Amino acid sequence: MSPLLSVRNLRVDFPTRSGMFEAVRGVGFDLGRERLGVVGESGSGKTMAGRAILGLVRPPGKVTAERMELGGESILNLPESRMRRLRGSRISMVMQDPKFSLNPVMTVGRQIMEGYRLHTGESRAAARDKALEMLRAVQIRDPERVFDAYPHEVSGGMGQRIMIAMMLAPDPEILIADEPTSALDVSVRNEVLRILDRLVGARGMGLIFISHDLNLVAQFCDRVLIMYAGRVVEELPARDLHAARHPYTQGLLNSLPRLDRPVERLAVLRRQQGWRDAPPEGAA
Amino acid sequence: MVQPDMTGQPGRGTPPPAGGVPSARAARLRRRARSLGGLVLSLALTLLGLLLVTFVIGRVMPIDPVLKVVGERATQAQYEAARIAMGLDKPLWQQFLLYMGEVLRGDFGRSISTGHPVAQDLRRVFPATVELASLGTLIGVCVGVPLGVVAAARRGGWIDQIARVVALVGYSMPIFWLGLMGLLLFYGILGWVGGPGRQGIIYDGMVPTVTGLILVDSLIAGDWAAFRDAFSHIVLPASLLGYFSLAYISRMTRSFMLEQLSAEYVVTARVKGLSERRVIWGHAFRNILVPLITVIALSFGSLLEGSVLTEIVFSWPGIGQYITKALLAGDMNAVLGGTVVVGTCFVALNLLSDILYRLLDPRAK
Numbered sequence: 001m002s003p004l005l006s007v008r009n010l011r012v013d014f015p016t017r018s019g020m021f022e023a024v025r026g027v028g029f030d031l032g033r034e035r036l037g038v039v040g041e042s043g044s045g046k047t048m049a050g051r052a053i054l055g056l057v058r059p060p061g062k063v064t065a066e067r068m069e070l071g072g073e074s075i076l077n078l079p080e081s082r083m084r085r086l087r088g089s090r091i092s093m094v095m096q097d098p099k100f101s102l103n104p105v106m107t108v109g110r111q112i113m114e115g116y117r118l119h120t121g122e123s124r125a126a127a128r129d130k131a132l133e134m135l136r137a138v139q140i141r142d143p144e145r146v147f148d149a150y151p152h153e154v155s156g157g158m159g160q161r162i163m164i165a166m167m168l169a170p171d172p173e174i175l176i177a178d179e180p181t182s183a184l185d186v187s188v189r190n191e192v193l194r195i196l197d198r199l200v201g202a203r204g205m206g207l208i209f210i211s212h213d214l215n216l217v218a219q220f221c222d223r224v225l226i227m228y229a230g231r232v233v234e235e236l237p238a239r240d241l242h243a244a245r246h247p248y249t250q251g252l253l254n255s256l257p258r259l260d261r262p263v264e265r266l267a268v269l270r271r272q273q274g275w276r277d278a279p280p281e282g283a284a
Numbered sequence: 285m286v287q288p289d290m291t292g293q294p295g296r297g298t299p300p301p302a303g304g305v306p307s308a309r310a311a312r313l314r315r316r317a318r319s320l321g322g323l324v325l326s327l328a329l330t331l332l333g334l335l336l337v338t339f340v341i342g343r344v345m346p347i348d349p350v351l352k353v354v355g356e357r358a359t360q361a362q363y364e365a366a367r368i369a370m371g372l373d374k375p376l377w378q379q380f381l382l383y384m385g386e387v388l389r390g391d392f393g394r395s396i397s398t399g400h401p402v403a404q405d406l407r408r409v410f411p412a413t414v415e416l417a418s419l420g421t422l423i424g425v426c427v428g429v430p431l432g433v434v435a436a437a438r439r440g441g442w443i444d445q446i447a448r449v450v451a452l453v454g455y456s457m458p459i460f461w462l463g464l465m466g467l468l469l470f471y472g473i474l475g476w477v478g479g480p481g482r483q484g485i486i487y488d489g490m491v492p493t494v495t496g497l498i499l500v501d502s503l504i505a506g507d508w509a510a511f512r513d514a515f516s517h518i519v520l521p522a523s524l525l526g527y528f529s530l531a532y533i534s535r536m537t538r539s540f541m542l543e544q545l546s547a548e549y550v551v552t553a554r555v556k557g558l559s560e561r562r563v564i565w566g567h568a569f570r571n572i573l574v575p576l577i578t579v580i581a582l583s584f585g586s587l588l589e590g591s592v593l594t595e596i597v598f599s600w601p602g603i604g605q606y607i608t609k610a611l612l613a614g615d616m617n618a619v620l621g622g623t624v625v626v627g628t629c630f631v632a633l634n635l636l637s638d639i640l641y642r643l644l645d646p647r648a649k
């Protein structure tokens with residue numbers, strides 16, 4: 001079976017005064033109906049890689065790739081009008097902070113209905129029913145009230161659930177979740193993750209879960225890509241993470257506190273110049 | 285303290301919420317009504333301040349109002365009698381209360397240069413200015429807002445460059461020079477527009493005054509010839525003011541839009557698959573409406589008080605010209621009356637943009 005999404009040698013460049021800045025330098029992976037974690041420190045190009053897949057890198061940024069296929073069809077250099085039809089309906093994205101990623105002057109209901117109606121052409125009434133159904137699906141108890149609320153009137157955890165409801169309403173095959181819980185209170189993170197996991201699992205979607213939290217990704221995902229300086233340095237099943245071979249991954253693991261193996265001092269990650277360009281470890 | 289209830293009908297158009305729980309919309313309306321009460325109070329205080337300032341200016345001016353009335357050759361007794369008749373012998377606070385009472389009744393005294401009550405003069409000149417400023421602002425909004433939005437959406441593109449030049453010229457060109465050149469070209473050489481003044485001589489006083497805005501009055505009267513004539517007179521000065529208003533409005537629109545277009549919710553809108561037009565107008569533009577309204581109100585206000593040069597170049601019988609002439613003639617009643625009217629308009633514009641802000645921005649407390 002061909003993968004939902006297949007990416008090879010994806011690059012994102014930004015021209016700067018001091019030459020090209022390479023934000024993503026040759027990322028490649030296949031995504032099936034699974035939860036793929038993407039981990040890396042801040043600035044390692046995770047967000048840019050996700051946006052490049054959606055065709056949302058704005059000029060002067062430049063995206064190139066050897067291959068970028070959605071369900072076996074190339075989406076590389078697709079004209080904007082065709083790309084728009086895929087966006088939201090086949091690939092969607094949940095962003096980091098619902099405080100900023102929801103439009104402050106539009107009611108929650110309108111924002112959910114908007115994308116759904118665009119891609120399905122349904123009537124207002126049907127879209128309203130769908131929006132309420134989605135709000136219930138993300139376990140919002142009072143969907144009618146929330147439907148009419150503005151984003152500033154809901155909490156962060158609820159905002160992110162609204163975001164998930166909005167992005168899943170048109171039934172995409174792939175969801176890119178870009179640090180979806182990083183901006184939330186610790187107390188609601190697990191709840192949001194559980195909802196995301198259940199919905200994505202029930203629909204048989206492919207999930208790209210971007211995070212800088214190795215522990216979280218290890219628990220939540222099936223497979224993990226480790227990114228460093230715009231590249232994938234290692235790719236391995238989440239359950240084999242402890243057996244990681246790349247020194248960067250090992251460094252990340254060692255710098256995490258562990259209950260079962262307490263240490264006097266946590267190790268400090270020492271980066272090495274060679275990591276930037278060495279070929280990736282693991283499956284490739 | 286008075287807290288007028290301005291809700292009208294809370295939750296109009298929404299079905300009554302189930303189970304007695306107040307709907308989010310009704311709660312929002314109530315919150316806003318309460319804050320409107322405070323707003324009205326603060327406005328009343330602002331107006332009081334305006335009256336106080338004009339009153340003080342009237343008293344400290346080195347112009348003797350009594351002398352202006354009785355003339356240089358009056359006897360001491362005549363002078364004293366006039367002074368008492370004008371209430372100038374009373375303590376200052378009583379004078380202020382009297383002044384306030386008169387202003388509130390719309391009585392600004394008599395203008396010594398026109399010989400008419402100032403209020404009557406203002407009813408004639410103020411609509412002329414309002415008509416000119418409204419049309420100018422209309423042009424400024426209709427051209428400046430789309431120009432600013434497109435300039436921001438295509439930042440660095442050729443439309444952005446043109447918008448930049450247009451605004452720069454608007455900021456730096458002396459208005460009387462542009463006005464004279466415009467008259468020379470479009471009236472003198474091409475003959476496309478009417479000359480100075482509001483109307484051609486044959487139409488003067490032909491249209492019954494209803495609003496004082498000749499364009500509107502001639503439409504009400506159904507007099508097309510008068511409308512065309514008035515339009516041909518106003519189009520040039522209004523375009524000139526419109527150009528200055530456009531320069532300001534387009535720059536502000538552009539910078540508001542640039543700020544919004546870099547916001548995360550814009551990425552969200554794109555992720556949904558919306559067209560760029562819907563992203564810009566349906567999402568980003570809705571978020572600049574509130575500051576934009578304030579900018580438009582300010583621009584309109586500045587055209588109301590600041591179009592003196594335009595009015596002089598085009599012999600436009602408006603309030604700017606009226607106040608300037610009165611000032612040069614030492615006609616304090618006319619100056620203060622005109623100032624109170626313009627000041628009140630400013631306050632009213634502020635109130636209007638505040639109310640719109642509360643209605644349009646769901647985050648307004």
Ligand SMILES: Nc1ncnc2c1ncn2[C@@H]1O[C@H](COP(=O)(O)OP(=O)(O)O)[C@@H](O)[C@H]1O
Nearest residue numbers: 014021023040041042043044045046047048049
């Ligand atoms: N518009 C841009 N111009 C230049 N560099 C950019 C731009 N946007 C992002 N970058 C750079 O690209 C790199 C990758 O960023 P990002 O993908 O956001 O990292 P991550 O999501 O892993 O934290 C960062 O170093 C960032 O500074």
Ligand SMILES: [Mg+2]
Nearest residue numbers: 046047048178
């Ligand atoms: Mg990021």
